[in-house]
Amino acid sequence: QKEVEQDPGPLSVPEGAIVSLNCTYSNSAFQYFMWYRQYSRKGPELLMYTYSSGNKEDGRFTAQVDKSSKYISLFIRDSQPSDSATYLCAMSGSGNTPLVFGKGTRLSVIA
Amino acid sequence: DAGVTQSPTHLIKTRGQQVTLRCSPISGHKSVSWYQQVLGQGPQFIFQYYEKEERGRGNFPDRFSARQFPNYSSELNVNALLLGDSALYLCASSVLAGVGEQYFGPGTRLTVT
Numbered sequence: 001q002k003e004v005e006q007d008p009g010p011l012s013v014p015e016g017a018i019v020s021l022n023c024t025y026s027n028s029a030f031q032y033f034m035w036y037r038q039y040s041r042k043g044p045e046l047l048m049y050t051y052s053s054g055n056k057e058d059g060r061f062t063a064q065v066d067k068s069s070k071y072i073s074l075f076i077r078d079s080q081p082s083d084s085a086t087y088l089c090a091m092s093g094s095g096n097t098p099l100v101f102g103k104g105t106r107l108s109v110i111a
Numbered sequence: 112d113a114g115v116t117q118s119p120t121h122l123i124k125t126r127g128q129q130v131t132l133r134c135s136p137i138s139g140h141k142s143v144s145w146y147q148q149v150l151g152q153g154p155q156f157i158f159q160y161y162e163k164e165e166r167g168r169g170n171f172p173d174r175f176s177a178r179q180f181p182n183y184s185s186e187l188n189v190n191a192l193l194l195g196d197s198a199l200y201l202c203a204s205s206v207l208a209g210v211g212e213q214y215f216g217p218g219t220r221l222t223v224t
Contacts (some may be wrong), residue, residue: 010153026208034212043115044154044184054224088153096166096208098144 003027006089006102015111020077023102030091030100033065035074038086047087048074052078055093070072079109113138115204115216123222124192132187132219136204142166143185144213145177146201154201160185161208189221196221 006023013019021035032051036044048063056063060109062075070092076083086104116135124130136143141163146154156169160179178186183204189196199220203213 004153006153036215041199041220043117043217046212046214049212070210090153096159096161098159098167098169098211099146099154099203101155103151103153 003100004089004091004102007105008103010106010108011077012108012110015079015081015109017079019079019083019107019109021076021087021089021105021107022073023091024070025072025091025100027091027093027100028067028070029093029097031094032092033063033072034090034099035055035061035063036088036090037083038088038100040085079084081109081111084108115202115214117202117216117219119218119219120217121222123224126192126194128190128192129190130192130221132188132189132202132221133184134163134202134204134216135184136153136202137214139205140204140214141183142208143157143179143183144203144205145185145187146215147171148199148201148218150198157187159208166208182184190222192223194223197221 035048037042053067060077065075088104089102090099135182144159145157148154158177160165163179199218202216205213
């Protein structure tokens with residue numbers, strides 16, 4: 001079992017839809033949870049950064065962490081064609097532990 | 112403020128050759144991490160440096176090495192290149208090692224033929 005599981009998609013939605021992206025993980029030591037957006041052939045761009053369980057909202061994006069279920073989510077409201085990209089979840093423990101990434105979910109928002 | 116910069120953008124090498132990739136972190140960031148991203152996969156951790164010291168190493172062979180300079184920039188070296196080393200090499204910087212947000216550069220795309 002991989003430490004971080006993420007459905008690679010592809011996921012295709014109409015413009016304006018609410019998008020739900022998810023990751024599950026097996027390492028209970030993970031405390032820091034991130035979502036990155038990566039456009040084709042570019043570096044990942046940090047979207048959301050959360051610590052421990054709970055919700056965090058930033059504009060059209062909401063990140064949720066449920067440590068009891070080892071499950072994290074990213075919601076995108078009012079999705080736009082410019083949101084079309086690969087979304088990577090990443091997590092790490094405390095101290096000098098590196099980021100562990102999911103495979104990424106490829107999202108297409110159709111105008 | 113400039114983000115993380117990496118050079119070169121693209122590189123084509125032949126099997127058995129050596130390559131050096133460079134990274135400049137965001138101003139004020141003292142930690143640099145290197146990741147390898149193979150097509151269709153998430154980035155995989157190679158090294159982390161903080162204040163010129165290696166703070167972590169991923170599951171990569173000794174052909175991979177890195178260093179960090181007094182100005183916090185970093186180099187990743189790969190010797191005896193294999194076809195399987197073809198990937199996007201990403202550098203990420205953060206203020207501290209181990210915690211806090213990591214910001215990625217655009218990457219260096221390495222093709223080994």
